[in-house]
Amino acid sequence: MRLLEDLGRFILLFSHALAKPPNWRMYGKELIRQMYDIGNGSLIIIALIAVFIGAVTAVQFLYQLDGTLIPTWYIGYIVRDSTIIELAPTISCLVLAGKVGSNMASEIGGMRQKEHIDAMEVMGVNTASYLIMPKILAALLVIPLLVILAAFISIIGGYLASVLGGFMNTEEYTRGVRAFFIDRNLWMMLVKAGVFAFILTSVSCFQGYYVKGGSIELGKASTNAVVISNILILVSDYLIALMFTT
Amino acid sequence: MIRANQLIKSFGEQQVIKEVSLEFETGKTNLVIGRSGSGKTVLLKMLVGLIRPDSGSVLYDGEDFYSLDKKELQHLRMKVGMLFQGSALFDSMTVEENVRFPMDMFTHLTKLEKAKRVDYCLERVGLKGNNKKFPSEVSGGMQKRVGIARAIVLNPQYLFCDEPNSGLDPKTALLIDELIHDITVENNITTIINTHDMNSVMEIGETVAFLSNGVLCWRGSKADILKSENDNLHDFIFASPFIQKLLEDADILK
Numbered sequence: 001m002r003l004l005e006d007l008g009r010f011i012l013l014f015s016h017a018l019a020k021p022p023n024w025r026m027y028g029k030e031l032i033r034q035m036y037d038i039g040n041g042s043l044i045i046i047a048l049i050a051v052f053i054g055a056v057t058a059v060q061f062l063y064q065l066d067g068t069l070i071p072t073w074y075i076g077y078i079v080r081d082s083t084i085i086e087l088a089p090t091i092s093c094l095v096l097a098g099k100v101g102s103n104m105a106s107e108i109g110g111m112r113q114k115e116h117i118d119a120m121e122v123m124g125v126n127t128a129s130y131l132i133m134p135k136i137l138a139a140l141l142v143i144p145l146l147v148i149l150a151a152f153i154s155i156i157g158g159y160l161a162s163v164l165g166g167f168m169n170t171e172e173y174t175r176g177v178r179a180f181f182i183d184r185n186l187w188m189m190l191v192k193a194g195v196f197a198f199i200l201t202s203v204s205c206f207q208g209y210y211v212k213g214g215s216i217e218l219g220k221a222s223t224n225a226v227v228i229s230n231i232l233i234l235v236s237d238y239l240i241a242l243m244f245t246t
Numbered sequence: 247m248i249r250a251n252q253l254i255k256s257f258g259e260q261q262v263i264k265e266v267s268l269e270f271e272t273g274k275t276n277l278v279i280g281r282s283g284s285g286k287t288v289l290l291k292m293l294v295g296l297i298r299p300d301s302g303s304v305l306y307d308g309e310d311f312y313s314l315d316k317k318e319l320q321h322l323r324m325k326v327g328m329l330f331q332g333s334a335l336f337d338s339m340t341v342e343e344n345v346r347f348p349m350d351m352f353t354h355l356t357k358l359e360k361a362k363r364v365d366y367c368l369e370r371v372g373l374k375g376n377n378k379k380f381p382s383e384v385s386g387g388m389q390k391r392v393g394i395a396r397a398i399v400l401n402p403q404y405l406f407c408d409e410p411n412s413g414l415d416p417k418t419a420l421l422i423d424e425l426i427h428d429i430t431v432e433n434n435i436t437t438i439i440n441t442h443d444m445n446s447v448m449e450i451g452e453t454v455a456f457l458s459n460g461v462l463c464w465r466g467s468k469a470d471i472l473k474s475e476n477d478n479l480h481d482f483i484f485a486s487p488f489i490q491k492l493l494e495d496a497d498i499l500k
Contacts, residue, residue, distance in 0.1 A: 124323030
């Protein structure tokens with residue numbers, strides 16, 4: 001029952017959020033601010049995680065393929081496809097749900113508690129639209145770019161672990177990275193990045209927008225934002241994988 | 247003039263506003279007083295549309311607030327200014343940006359026109375030269391004044407103030423009261439103030455309504471308060487032994 005109630009409120013909130021802005025310039029400014037916050041604020045953590053994703057994937061597959069007939073240059077291929085298809089979008093977005101999502105829930109929840117949202121409503125501002133839409137749009141624009149960057153850095157991470165680790169030479173790794181390329185996998189990565197970006201921002205904004213009470217409730221809203229986003233990201237990851245592979 | 251007709255509001259089983267009907271006059275400071283939890287804030291929020299009443303109506307110069315379409319409502323909202331209990335200033339914006347926000351959002355004025363209006367409003371509330379400070383860099387009293395400047399920046403016809411003196415020392419509270427009263431008279435607007443501060447009542451309470459447990463118990467002017475024989479109002483006003491003693495000594499209270 002509670003789930004249905006929340007779903008109804010979620011749909012209502014987003015139907016309000018889709019209203020035409022009274023002033024595009026203000027929304028544009030807010031969009032740029034959000035893009036900067038999401039992009040600049042997450043760049044280092046995404047790059048750091050990505051390099052280790054690539055390195056660990058390379059090392060673990062080297063271990064698993066050791067002693068088999070599969071040639072070692074396959075490692076480049078495995079690292080490339082596993083990061084593009086799965087690891088870069090999913091792990092990046094799970095991390096972003098924790099970082100960006102909880103931040104959005106706290107920001108909007110704090111505004112609710114400090115009556116900022118009420119103040120805007122009295123002025124006539126459509127707060128669902130002004131506070132939520134720029135965040136979602138910013139995430140839809142910036143998170144796919146972060147995911148592309150994460151995939152690229154992961155492949156470099158795989159290179160560092162395999163070549164600098166002395167398991168193969170540059171030519172072998174490059175041969176693997178260039179082998180069996182299917183461009184549809186890139187689309188799968190971008191679709192995942194877009195869907196996950198929408199999930200993590202919309203769920204977090206929803207949790208923050210309806211927060212009631214004090215700091216404990218704000219903390220719970222922030223935690224719920226991360227937990228629910230993560231679950232929905234994993235479920236949608238599975239569904240997108242089914243869509244693209246069957 | 248704002249008129250509340252037979253307003254009723256319940257939260258769950260608890261009815262917090264019980265058939266309240268009230269008129270708030272133009273050009274006057276209309277005070278709603280009562281203890282904490284008496285329903286003042288809920289009433290105020292119903293008047294500005296932040297909480298929808300279960301039944302009853304709110305008329306702004308004859309227009310029923312809750313029957314307006316989206317466009318009419320937006321038009322009316324442009325005529326409403328509100329000062330919140332905690333000032334509700336946007337932390338990430340400077341004083342100037344806070345005051346300018348309603349103009350940025352809803353007007354097509356030039357930068358220069360907006361800057362002039364912001365300067366005028368800040369000067370009016372005695373905060374000239376504080377444009378570039380952030381809310382966290384000014385005192386509580388100054389934050390309230392920034393809140394007033396923001397509330398009047400679009401030249402409202404209706405001004406709502408929720409506990410404007412809460413958390414302020416008596417002298418600053420008096421300054422805020424006088425400021426609100428002067429703005430009301432200068433601009434001939436309808437001002438509604440929620441308060442439980444008796445100093446405010448005696449300073450600027452041109453019309454006073456007393457709420458107790460969601461019921462409108464008494465109405466009158468500040469001059470009538472001391473003569474009132476309403477027990478609830480009496481208990482509320484003379485809750486402070488200090489005031490009681492002063493009035494007894496002055497032979498006002500017998």
